[in-house]
Amino acid sequence: MIQLTIDGKDLAVPEKKTVLEAARGAGIDIPTLCHDPRLAPYGGCRLCLVEIDGMAKPVTSCTTPVREGMVVRTVSERLYRLRRTIVELLLSDHPNDCMTCIGNGDCTLQELAYFYGLRDNRFHGARREHHRVDANPFITREQNKCVLCGLCVRVCEEVQGVSAIGFADRGFETKIVPPFGEDLNCEFCGQCVAVCPTGALSARLWAGKPRTGGIRSTRTVCTFCGCGCNLTLKTKANEVFRVDSEPTTHNRGWLCVKGRFGYDFINSPERLRTPLIRRSKGGPLEAVDWPEALQHIVSAVTRIKAEHGPDAFAGLSSARCTNEENYLFQKLLRAAIGTNNVDHCARY
Ligand code: SF4
Ligand code: SF4
Ligand code: SF4
Ligand code: FES
Structure with missing residues (x-):
């Protein structure tokens, strides 16, 4: 275990932990935008800056491993100004259309702007121009809301193993794109949407x-x-x-x-919300209540079993049922009807 001090708290944490992990483990919050504990640290957003005794400049806590005897400060006037300026810079090139943005209420950038009270912005200048892209069936991309945190790129590579998106270009032109600048053509797992901290990636199904x-x-x-x-x-x-x-x-x-x-x-x-019975061959399906439907099934099963034996039946169950329902289904086939002809659509 490594002994260190964060904001005056003496802590003992396993080696290889980062300062951010040690702080959060002790209930000390540090703002982050590009961090997800399930993914490799990236150090892109710089919001998680902390001061460490003996270091001339603040360092990113998400990429700094703990060291014996470290003395860390997560709160200071300088850190507050740095973090606030980072958010201000991000917002200086952001559409700020929270009113109509799908991310409203579920957006880390919005929360940070609120926390730092950023009503006005000192920075003016060029802005990125990206159009909304949603020519695929599932995911909408609005790259002018992207803060280049890289979470989507990492989850696609580290968790999905697909690498369907990546950073392209440099500096102000940097953007997240699928290969050759085309629209997404991937597994559409939506993991990138789930980790995106802004409205830059969203599901088409959620619109409106x-x-x-x-x-x-x-x-x-x-x-x-x-x-x-x-x-x-x-x-x-x-x-x-x-x-x-x-x-x-x-x-x-x-x-x-x-x-x-x-x-x-x-x-x-x-x-289907009620059982349906077809009373005669080729006749229409009629909605009936459950007692009538169950009585119909019992009569038919009893008749067929008497005429052709239990192996005239076979049961195919569904992956959409619970384990308990599938258990009961095979029990019905084996114990009540008397056949082992039972299978499940998810067996292969
Ligand atoms: S991404 Fe967040 S900050 Fe940007 S417009 Fe949408 S809700 Fe507002
Ligand atoms: S939907 Fe899944 S596979 Fe496609 S880009 Fe996002 S994370 Fe990668
Ligand atoms: S699209 Fe979202 S997750 Fe991907 S880099 Fe931009 S802000 Fe981050
Ligand atoms: S969370 Fe550490 S640099 Fe983004």
Whole structure:
């Protein structure tokens, strides 16, 4: 363990931890924009600057490993001015259209501007001109809102192993783009959208949907496959309009395209809401209540089993059911009907 002092607190932390990790572990908050504990440190935004005794200039806490006897300050007049100026510089080349931005209420840059009380800006000059790009089915890119934190690039490379996007050009012209400046053509997992701290990346499905106020969050489990990733459904007025996942879940907040974006079926008016029975061959499907439907099934199963034996049946279950439902389904086939003809769509 390494002994160090942060803001007057004596701490003992494992070696190889960074100053930022040590501070946060001790409940000391340091602002960050390009940091995600699930990804490799990057040191791009410079917001996490701290002062360390013996060092002439402030250093980035997210990339500085702890050292024995370090004395660190996370709060000072100089640090406040530096951090405030960094945010001011970012906002000097930002559209600041929070009113209509999909990121409103869920934007780290907006929170920082609020915290530092940045109503006016001392810096004026050239601005980047990027158009909104959303020619793909899932993701909207608004690069004029990008703060070049690189979180999207890192998650795509480190977590997805896809590297579908990267930095292009240099200096003021730097931007995040897919190869050859074309639109995204990737796995559309949306991990980049999930980590983006601004409205630069968003899901097309979220456009025009509620951003803040009256939103319910409900934790549940994805039913698309056996990984069982934890989801948080955002709902309002009985509509699921967004799916997120928390970094504290067993899937660490990472989802695939199905879990993150495959939820529109929940709100579809074409969903079956009552049982349907076809009373005669070629006849129409009629909506019935559950007691009548179950009675119909029991009569048909009893008749077929008597005429053809239990192996006339086969059951195919679904990855969209819970484990418990799948267990009960195979039990029904094996114990009630008497056949082992049971399978599951996610077996392969
Ligand atoms: S990205 Fe954030 S700061 Fe920028 S317009 Fe959107 S909400 Fe406002
Ligand atoms: S959607 Fe997934 S694969 Fe595509 S760029 Fe974003 S992180 Fe990479
Ligand atoms: S698009 Fe978002 S996540 Fe990617 S670099 Fe820009 S601000 Fe960061
Ligand atoms: S969080 Fe440390 S430089 Fe961005």
